[in-house]
Every structure is written in C-alpha cells, then in structure tokens.
Amino acid sequence: MILINPQVQKLGKFARYVPMYVPIGLGSLAGYLISQNRKVGIIDENITPINSGLIDEYSRDTVAPYIFGVSCLTAGISRAYELAKMLKEKYPDSKIILGGIHPTVLSEEALKTGHVDIVVRREGEETLNLLYESIKRKEDYSKIQGISFNDGHGNLIHNPDARLPAMDSLPPFPYHLFEKHLGKYNFGFIATSRGCPYNCIFCSQRCISGRTYRYINPEKVIELLDLLINKYKQKYILFVDDDFTVNKNRTKKLCTLMHKNKFYLKAKFDCQTRGDSINPEILEYLKMAG
Structure with missing residues (x-):
C-alpha cells in the first residue's frame, strides 16, 4: 500500500511562517499497518512532488492489486482528486482509498468523482488494515464497517461507523519512518490523546471522534518525549491534542513525570486547551512541566 499526503499549494505569502510537520494522520496509519506486517510506502508531496515515475518506483516492489491511500483536509482535496484521477488512469485495476x-464529511463528493473506490471515514487504522487484507486476497470488503463505496450499480453505500480504537492499543508514532527528511520536517510534536468531549460549532474534530476522549497513559507519553528530546534533539515540542487538559488527573500525573525526568532542562512545551478546561492548579502543573 502506498499512502499519500497531497500537497497544499495555496499558502501564498504565509508559507514561510508555516512549519512543515510530519503528516501525523498518515504516519499513524502507516505505523499501525506495519505493526500488522503490512508493506507500506509513504509519499508526502510537501517533500517529494508526485509524478508518474515516482509512483512506478514505489510500486515496483508491490504486488498487484495496488492500493493507494490518500489522506487530506479540505485545503488539499483538489490535489487529492487530481492524484486519484492520475493513479486510476495509470493503474485501472488499483484501489484508490x-x-x-473532508472525505469523512463529504463521502459522496469523493465517490462521485469516478476515481475514488472507497472512503474510509473517521479514524482509519483498523478499517484500513481490514481493507488491505480483503483487497490483497481479492475478497469481498462490502461488509467492513467505517467505509463508503460505490457498489458498481450506481449505488453509494455507507456502512455503519467502525468503533474507535483505544489509544493504548495502537503502536507508538513511527517517527523513524520520516528520519531521512529530519532536516526538512519539524519533529517537535506529539499526539497523546484523540477527541474532545465538547461540541464547539466551529470545530470539525467531532466529525471524526464524536465527543469521545481517549488518551495514551502517561508512562508511554514519557517514553515518546524521551525519544524526541534525547534522540531527535527537539527543543520545542507541541502537544497536538485537541484539548490537552480534559482529564485533570491525567494532566497532573503527566506533568509530574515530565518534571521528574527534568525534560524542562532540554525543551519547552506547548499545548492546546479550552479556557474552561484549566484552573490555577492545572496552570501550576503546566508551568512545572515546562
């Protein structure tokens, strides 16, 4: 399977102010698939623009039927559709996922392009793994939960949502897959939870995880922070969690462990939260952690 992060081309004059982070969603998918002994390649168009020759190179050691997975936000959807068209024309028997x-919310739009075979909705690790197995074995995948597809008779089918996995059941983020581009990527990020229990009207996150909130246990987070700080020498690390301080006990325990490991001597940290998710006590813990 080849996983693709389409290029977002319209940053304009803001481009130099926008750090180039590793594609987190794509990395999480790749890490899970690899943990299930699947063969996976990753192409990030922000690093390596895609052309026909590059796809040939990545496909050379892959057994047909080829599977291409494209993950995108709305800002990259036009390019995603261009890539789907190019891949389908070059490999008509391939599966484009x-x-x-954006595809989660507007599955029908994606399927009606005529170039997209399947949409994986919401979080995709387990669903994509099941699809990989079914497609490679040329088996029926129409009953897999969490997908939308065209049944071949003009009907768009939306299967029920798949269950959301527990965070501790997923492998650690595979930073090593992106090491060769360490000079171009900003490695200073970590995702320690998914979802948010709130229902802000401006936020798209609830389309992916509803109002659930799941997190990695603090001890595993410390292992990842140690990797980022001591192996990859990151001096500024952003927690990309949608709301870092939802679970106060977890936040306090994590901050205490960060302080105990003296990470504050080597790095500074940033996080996202809500005004009503913090209080003076939590602010003291955040300050203590760095």
Whole structure:
C-alpha cells in the first residue's frame, strides 16, 4: 500500500511562517499497518512532488492489486482528486482509498468523482488494515464497517461507523519512518490523546471522534518525549491534542513525570486547551512541566 499526503499549494505569502510537520494522520496509519506486517510506502508531496515515475518506483516492489491511500483536509482535496484521477488512469485495476476529515464529511463528493473506490471515514487504522487484507486476497470488503463505496450499480453505500480504537492499543508514532527528511520536517510534536468531549460549532474534530476522549497513559507519553528530546534533539515540542487538559488527573500525573525526568532542562512545551478546561492548579502543573 502506498499512502499519500497531497500537497497544499495555496499558502501564498504565509508559507514561510508555516512549519512543515510530519503528516501525523498518515504516519499513524502507516505505523499501525506495519505493526500488522503490512508493506507500506509513504509519499508526502510537501517533500517529494508526485509524478508518474515516482509512483512506478514505489510500486515496483508491490504486488498487484495496488492500493493507494490518500489522506487530506479540505485545503488539499483538489490535489487529492487530481492524484486519484492520475493513479486510476495509470493503474485501472488499483484501489484508490480516501480518508481524512473532508472525505469523512463529504463521502459522496469523493465517490462521485469516478476515481475514488472507497472512503474510509473517521479514524482509519483498523478499517484500513481490514481493507488491505480483503483487497490483497481479492475478497469481498462490502461488509467492513467505517467505509463508503460505490457498489458498481450506481449505488453509494455507507456502512455503519467502525468503533474507535483505544489509544493504548495502537503502536507508538513511527517517527523513524520520516528520519531521512529530519532536516526538512519539524519533529517537535506529539499526539497523546484523540477527541474532545465538547461540541464547539466551529470545530470539525467531532466529525471524526464524536465527543469521545481517549488518551495514551502517561508512562508511554514519557517514553515518546524521551525519544524526541534525547534522540531527535527537539527543543520545542507541541502537544497536538485537541484539548490537552480534559482529564485533570491525567494532566497532573503527566506533568509530574515530565518534571521528574527534568525534560524542562532540554525543551519547552506547548499545548492546546479550552479556557474552561484549566484552573490555577492545572496552570501550576503546566508551568512545572515546562
């Protein structure tokens, strides 16, 4: 399977202010598939623009039927559709799978392009793994939960949502898959939870995880922070969690462990939260952690 992060081309004059982070969603998918002994390649168009020759190179050691997975936000959807068209024309028997927030919300739009075979909705690790197995074995995948597809008779089918996995059941984020581009990527990020229990009207996250909130246990987070700080020498690390301080006990325990490991001597940290998710006590813990 080849996983693709389409290029977002319209940053304009803001481009130099936008750090180039590793594609987190794509990395999480790749890490899970590899943990299930699947063969996976990753192409990030922000690093390596895609052309026909590059796809040939990545496909050379892959057994047909080829599977291409494209993950995108709305900002990259036009390019995602261009890539789907190019891949389908070059490999008519391949399976083109789209995922991410935009395809999750607008599955029919993606399927009606005529170039997309399947949309994986919401979080895709387990669903994509099941699809990989079914497609490679040339078996029926029409009953897999969490997908939308065209049944071949003009009907768009939306199967029920798949269950959301527990965070501790997923493998650690595979930073090593992106090491060769360490000079171009900002490695200073970590995702320690998914979802948010709130229902802000402006936020698209609830389209992916509803109002659930799941997190990695603090001890595993410390292992990842140690990797980022001591192996990859990151001096500024952003927690990309939608709301870092939802679970106060977990936040306090994690901050205490960060302080105990003296990470504050080597790095500074940033996080996202809500005004009503913090209080003076939590602010003291955040300050203590760095």
